[in-house]
Amino acid sequence: MSSPLPTTNLKPVTSSVDRLQVYRALGTTITVVIAFVFIFIFITGGSPQEQLGSIATQQVSESIAPRNDTVVQAFIAELQQATAHARGKDSEGNWFQQSQWNRDYPCLSRTELPQKYSRRNYVRDLAPNPQWRAVLREYAKLHRTCMRKVGNVTAYFMSRNTSIDCQFTVVDTDEIGIGNRFLVIASAVLYSILTKRVVLLAGNEDFIPEGLLCEPFEGSSWRGFDVNRIVTPYRGGENPFWNNSGSFHSRIDEAVCNGTTFDDYAVANMEIQSWVGQPLSRFYCDVEQENYKNVTFMYLTGMLYFLPKLFTVPSFRPVLEALFPDRMVLTSILREVMLPADEVWTRVQRMEQTYLEDRADRRLGVHMRYFGGRETYDWKFRTIAGRVLQCAVDNNILPPIANHTKRVYHETGSASHRITVFIASLYEGLKNNLTETFLRHPTATGDAVKVVQLSSEGDQKFGKLVYQGALAEVLTLSFSDHLFVTPKSTFSGLAQAYGGVVPWFIDWRDNITESGPCTRAQTVDVCFQAPFDYNIKCPYDHERHDKEISKVYPDIQSCLDVDIWGLQLITKNDLSMEQQG
Secondary structure, X not given: OOOEOOOOOOHHHHHHHHHHHHHHHHHHHHHHHHHHHHHHXXXXXXXXXXHHHHHHOXXXXXXXXXXXXXXXXXXXXXXXXXXXXXXXXXXXXHOOOHHHHHHHOOOOHHHHHHHHHHOOOOOOOOOOOHHHHHHHHHHHHXXXXXHHHHOOHHHHXXXXXXXXXXXXXXXXXXXXXXXXXXXXXXHHHHHHHHHOOEEEEEOOOOOOOOOOEOOOOOOOOOOOEOOOOOOOOOOOOOOOOOEEHHHHHHHHHHHHXXXXXXXXXXXXXOOOOOOOOOOOHHHHOHHHHHHHXXXXXXXXXXXXXXXXXXXXXXXXXXXXXXXXXXXXXXXXXXXXXXXXXHHHHHHHHHHHHHHHOOOOOEEEEEEEOOOOOHHHHHHHHHHHHHHHHHHHHHOOOOXXXXXXXXXXXXXXOOOOOEEEEEEEEOOOHHHHHHHHHHHHOOEOOOOEEEEEEXXXXXXXXXXXXXXXXXXXXXXXXXXXXXXXXXXXXXHHHHHHHHHOOOOEEEOOOOOOOOOOOEEEOOOXXXXXXXXXXXXXXXXXXXXXXXXXXXXXOOOEEEOOOOOOOEEEEOOOOOOOOOOOO
């Protein structure tokens, strides 16, 4: 039943702006207090140089920590409130035992994965993010509370039950590769946390098979929704279970026009008619997001990573900016939420010990994807192999080949370095080319180069064992000091994001006389390929509507020409630019 809205038709925007103003006001208040503290130090004694000396040595990011901490604490309080509403009088202590749950659902990579990144010689490790971990802990409480209260979540959905004060995001994809799957899930995870929704994976073995990823949220499972595929996948058109987002937006227009409000139980948010499955442009608007708060189940499906555009939602930005001032959000999600299950992690460890545990001084990871299959590979691989070698030599990643048979050493006379090249590809051409090059010809520096490739399946395949092998290779690539990737490839993107590495794109274009064989990426983030709009499309946000996203938000820019058309976050912490020590 419709009911009158308060005086303004645009109250949802007002409430979002109010919250944004509160966040900013709290930050300003703390800044003023800090200023008075500095004045007090100068007035009440002590050497100003001594008092300020230690402060001057702190990193710039720490100077904004109080404001960021205030925003994050306010958001955590909202998560706690949502959990309290869902829990009611039930006490978690009566049913959740953390130690027992961790024994029942072990995840070795949770503690062992960080060690792989910290040992790299040419990459600074990503600093811990205690605020993000605090948010994840509170979100896990919400997740397990809601899942306990609803019981069988599929039955709860089909009965159109709303008795429990919880909301859900169901994430799903078609038959696509592991890169696209993981990036869609990562986008949905961030959206679910921001909106305090319980994220669920649709189906069972056909989407993310067991034995691929650890359970991410203590005391709960993101599995179990529609394991028999009764209500998913949503294919558009008439559907007894889901309304589509286009009709939902039309109802918003009607409600705004008439000064009414409405609820909806289940909405599928994507453009079904397009191959570039993704949420519609109005998904990223405050009025629409306020109305989505009245939707119990949100269905997100498609094949494209859409996380960068979440930074364009005004009500989301304060929290995102506070949690991720370096914009390393994708790396943080992958390393904390999407950890490899023990079956995969054991395989990674075995690969490392057997083929790569020689403690190389430098490791280069290379992923080459030949779109078009064998036909593209046959006419392109020699060109690509030449560009890989040239790029590595030009950028001092691999040593040049000596122009005579006698090895030439550095003037310092230092011992040779050991360099390992790890290749992931469906074909062996690059591996054979580099192996032959460095076996038959000495290097000009005396460095030893070892080339390793563990699989070459020829065609892209699907299924549990294939996904486990693919994730193992993604992670092994991510342990590299330097990374060469294929434009357009989300498999490549997944490796760079896990590793927190700004990669080099090997140029696949025919004419590279000006650009050279490769181009350094501008960010760790992956490209949101082919977004529907590069402008903001929020008809009830008159200040931002139809403005170019990259001009309103400079931390979101067009992807490089060498890659693909799209948008991406510009990360502020390039981990791969300096050698440690």
